[in-house]
Amino acid sequence: MVRIGVGTVVGLILLALPFWVSSTWQNLLITVFYYAFLGQAWNILGGYAGQLSLGHAAFFAIGAYTSAVLAVHYAVSPWLGMFVGAVLAALLSLGIGYLGFRFGLRGFYFILLTLAAAEICRLVALHVPILGGYTGLFINFTPNPWQFQFKGKIPYYFIALGFLVFASAVVWLLERSKLGTYLVAIREDEDASEALGVDTFRYKMMAYALSAALTALGGTFYAYFQYYLQPNTVLNLNHSVDIMIRPIVGGMGTILGPILGSLLLELLGEFSRTYFAGATAGLSVVIYGVLLIIVVLFLPRGVYPTLVHRFRRLMRGRPT
Amino acid sequence: MSLLRVTGVSKVFGGLRAVHRVSFDLPEGEILGLIGPNGAGKTTVFNVVSGFMRPDEGTVTYRGESLAGLRPHAICRRGMVRTFQIARPFLRLTLLENVVVGALERVAHRREALGIAEKILDLTGLTEKAGQPGHALTLPDRKRLELARALATGPRVLLLDEVMAGLTPTETSRLIELVRAIHGRGISILLIEHVMKAVMALSQRVLVLNYGELIAGGRPEDVVRDPRVIEAYLGVDSTGAEAGGD
Numbered sequence: 001m002v003r004i005g006v007g008t009v010v011g012l013i014l015l016a017l018p019f020w021v022s023s024t025w026q027n028l029l030i031t032v033f034y035y036a037f038l039g040q041a042w043n044i045l046g047g048y049a050g051q052l053s054l055g056h057a058a059f060f061a062i063g064a065y066t067s068a069v070l071a072v073h074y075a076v077s078p079w080l081g082m083f084v085g086a087v088l089a090a091l092l093s094l095g096i097g098y099l100g101f102r103f104g105l106r107g108f109y110f111i112l113l114t115l116a117a118a119e120i121c122r123l124v125a126l127h128v129p130i131l132g133g134y135t136g137l138f139i140n141f142t143p144n145p146w147q148f149q150f151k152g153k154i155p156y157y158f159i160a161l162g163f164l165v166f167a168s169a170v171v172w173l174l175e176r177s178k179l180g181t182y183l184v185a186i187r188e189d190e191d192a193s194e195a196l197g198v199d200t201f202r203y204k205m206m207a208y209a210l211s212a213a214l215t216a217l218g219g220t221f222y223a224y225f226q227y228y229l230q231p232n233t234v235l236n237l238n239h240s241v242d243i244m245i246r247p248i249v250g251g252m253g254t255i256l257g258p259i260l261g262s263l264l265l266e267l268l269g270e271f272s273r274t275y276f277a278g279a280t281a282g283l284s285v286v287i288y289g290v291l292l293i294i295v296v297l298f299l300p301r302g303v304y305p306t307l308v309h310r311f312r313r314l315m316r317g318r319p320t
Numbered sequence: 321m322s323l324l325r326v327t328g329v330s331k332v333f334g335g336l337r338a339v340h341r342v343s344f345d346l347p348e349g350e351i352l353g354l355i356g357p358n359g360a361g362k363t364t365v366f367n368v369v370s371g372f373m374r375p376d377e378g379t380v381t382y383r384g385e386s387l388a389g390l391r392p393h394a395i396c397r398r399g400m401v402r403t404f405q406i407a408r409p410f411l412r413l414t415l416l417e418n419v420v421v422g423a424l425e426r427v428a429h430r431r432e433a434l435g436i437a438e439k440i441l442d443l444t445g446l447t448e449k450a451g452q453p454g455h456a457l458t459l460p461d462r463k464r465l466e467l468a469r470a471l472a473t474g475p476r477v478l479l480l481d482e483v484m485a486g487l488t489p490t491e492t493s494r495l496i497e498l499v500r501a502i503h504g505r506g507i508s509i510l511l512i513e514h515v516m517k518a519v520m521a522l523s524q525r526v527l528v529l530n531y532g533e534l535i536a537g538g539r540p541e542d543v544v545r546d547p548r549v550i551e552a553y554l555g556v557d558s559t560g561a562e563a564g565g566d
Contacts, residue, residue: 176430177430178424178428178429178430178433181417181420181421181424181430181433182421182424184410184413184417185410185413185421188410188411188412188413188454189408189410189411191372191392191404191408192404192408192409192410192469193421194372194391194392194393195370195372195392195393195396195401195402195403195404195470196393196396196401196421196422196425196469196470196472196473197393197396197397197401197422197424197425197473198393198421198425199391199393199394200393201391
């Protein structure tokens with residue numbers, strides 16, 4: 001009952017919020033939802049299945065470029081194009097996953113494989129003319145909802161929120177399914193899982209494909225929020241780190257982790273930009289980095305698990 | 321009819337012949353003990369039988385079907401499941417969740433798996449600890465959990481790798497009772513064991529492995545009197561000079 005009550009209140013606040021806050025805060029909230037969505041997608045593979053990917057920018061870019069190219073050159077609505085992108089991203093993930101999982105790459109070696117795959121994608125995007133190459137791909141602004149283009153921030157706010165709710169619902173179902181239980185078992189001990197009848201190869205592939213497809217949807221959102229795609233922005237290592245850092249800070253393998261992580265990092269970033277951006281160039285980034293280090297040092301398991309732990313201790317300490 | 325048949329299995333690691341032309345049968349309903357000194361190749365035999373390693377030569381058949389090329393999960397699905405010598409609980413999952421993973425081998429939905437897991441916990445005497453995480457369990461409970469998880473998959477053959485190791489005599493007696501109860505449910509068991517009390521109490525037949533080769537086999541009380549077995553364990557050679565430390 002308490003949960004339903006809290007959920008309703010949070011839901012109503014989120015629905016009313018964009019109409020009350022300034023454009024800056026609208027932007028900030030959109031970024032929070034959007035990175036929480038990407039974090040949620042990454043979390044399926046990294047947090048639940050325990051397979052750390054440092055190359056999710058590749059799937060993101062496939063989603064972004066596919067829907068953009070289909071819309072610009074073939075007049076296909078991004079609302080359809082984003083699912084084409086999701087399928088292509090899932091196919092690429094199955095290719096990488098086959099190489100990695102069939103040949104038993106674990107830990108750092110799998111991370112390096114995902115990183116290398118993303119680098120290859122970046123080089124491809126830089127040299128393929130239809131993708132705009134080094135110049136990048138521009139999308140003309142024609143405020144037409146069917147073209148995923150809107151005036152003002154509020155529609156983007158609700159789309160980003162919708163994406164996040166959708167991904168969180170997927171993870172919520174995952175936690176209650178055979179697939180999710182198997183993924184966690186694989187994360188905890190792959191050999192023991194295999195001995196207990198878990199087809200570890202197959203389930204890791206499923207986690208990878210699901211994670212990649214969701215990430216690609218986020219790419220389409222980005223393309224039509226920024227109207228410009230450039231390989232060195234959307235397809236570089238920094239972007240892969242941006243995707244994975246939020247669930248890591250918030251708490252891997254938890255549904256609230258990516259959301260709390262995204263909120264916290266966005267507030268930290270905004271804080272350092274507001275108070276230090278005017279000073280020496282780059283100082284705000286340094287401050288952001290220092291704050292990030294502090295968070296990781298003091299909350300090594302992530303914000304959400306630490307909060308849960310503290311709360312439980314607090315409740316146990318009190319006589320009831 | 322034998323459920324499990326191992327024929328001429330060999331496994332070489334570099335220059336080491338870990339297992340050399342080992343053959344044996346596990347008939348339906350039997351508890352077969354596999355003993356031998358440390359490093360004799362017992363666990364390697366398990367790794368080959370359960371699909372974790374490929375034999376360099378020889379075949380393993382289960383209910384008449386060759387297991388060549390099958391990965392462990394596929395062998396588990398056919399009804400043969402192993403435990404690990406060093407218990408490997410899923411450390412951050414509760415005991416109940418650990419067993420649910422095993423039970424999901426039989427059913428598609430968590431709700432049914434939870435039902436099976438609760439029954440298995442009851443059978444293995446772990447119900448009270450169902451909510452504890454894997455990392456909080458004591459050694460005897462970890463051993464029980466290995467057994468419980470394996471049992472949850474609904475096996476016809478259990479491969480138990482030293483489930484008694486490191487237990488006190490009381491705990492060993494309790495676990496022997498549990499293995500008997502499991503056997504009583506019609507599950508055939510291949511048992512690697514160092515604790516002779518358990519081997520003698522449980523096994524209908526015992527095989528002795530030394531330096532990767534089977535050197536003896538038969539009823540437990542005969543095997544322990546076999547001079548070759550005594551030699552393998554105590555290290556007495558023909559000059560009689562090697563035994564003892566002083």
